[in-house]
Amino acid sequence: MSDVATGLMLERGFDAVTVAEVAEEADVSVNTVYNYFPAKEDLFFDREGEMTERPSRIVRERAPGQSAVRALLAQLREDITSRSLYGGVVEGYDRFARRIHEASTLMARLHAMHQRTADRLAATLREETEAPPDDPRPELVAGQFVYFANALFRTTTIAVSRGASSEEAVRDALERVAVFESLVTEEFLNYAERPGG
Structure with a gap:
């Protein structure tokens, strides 16, 4: 259906x-x-549950010695280079994105999905780090990463829809990941490192 x-x-x-x-x-x-x-x-958004849960699953499955953010960035790089839907380098996706932007109810749902993704990731980070309720870091880390991932996805899909080759889109997306990584702190990148590495 x-x-x-x-x-x-x-x-x-x-x-x-x-x-x-x-x-x-x-x-x-x-x-x-x-x-x-x-x-x-x-x-239209029949994979919403999978999409909102995915970052949390990646964090829960990270390797010993790997931080939450580094695990998420590693998977993002893999999604980009493998031209996965999750990386935004997918020809034809622009039709799907255009339909979202044309319908206010779909845009509202997309924003709600992004918020649920961040909320779910924050809950996972809080659980993984056993952070007390008054510690703002799980929400701040989750919000920052989800915002970046969504912005990167949007930029990449727009580039592909405007005629960028997949090689160009991959190169640009990977460069943006590197720039993001260079702008954030080591504390952010190393947050929620899994013991045992």
Whole structure:
């Protein structure tokens, strides 16, 4: 159902497609659609749970001796060089991004997803470091990293949509990661280092 909905929405725009049309095209009832996807936006962002949980999972799975931020940056570099969707170097993604920017409800959902990602990552960092409730560092580290990752993704997808080759986009994205790394403190980069390295 989500694939059907996304195809229709990419073709005609999010607001132009109704849930009833999705149901008809998928050969199911409208109630069935709503049973699986409580809101129309859920059809478009069907991987929201995976996306918001991913940074936390990367932190939980980091190697002994590796900090949370270094684990996240290493995975970001891997996503970029492998031309993964998570790195933004994906041809054709510009159509998806354009539909998001055209629909205010999708933009609102995207911003909410970014906040949930940061909140989830902050909770994971607090748990991993056993930080007391009054320690602001988990929220600050999570917020800073998520903001940077989102800004990088946006910049990279825009570059690809404007005709940059994947090689150019990869080179530029990796340079931006290096610049970010050079601007932040060692305390930030080494935050939540896993013991045993």
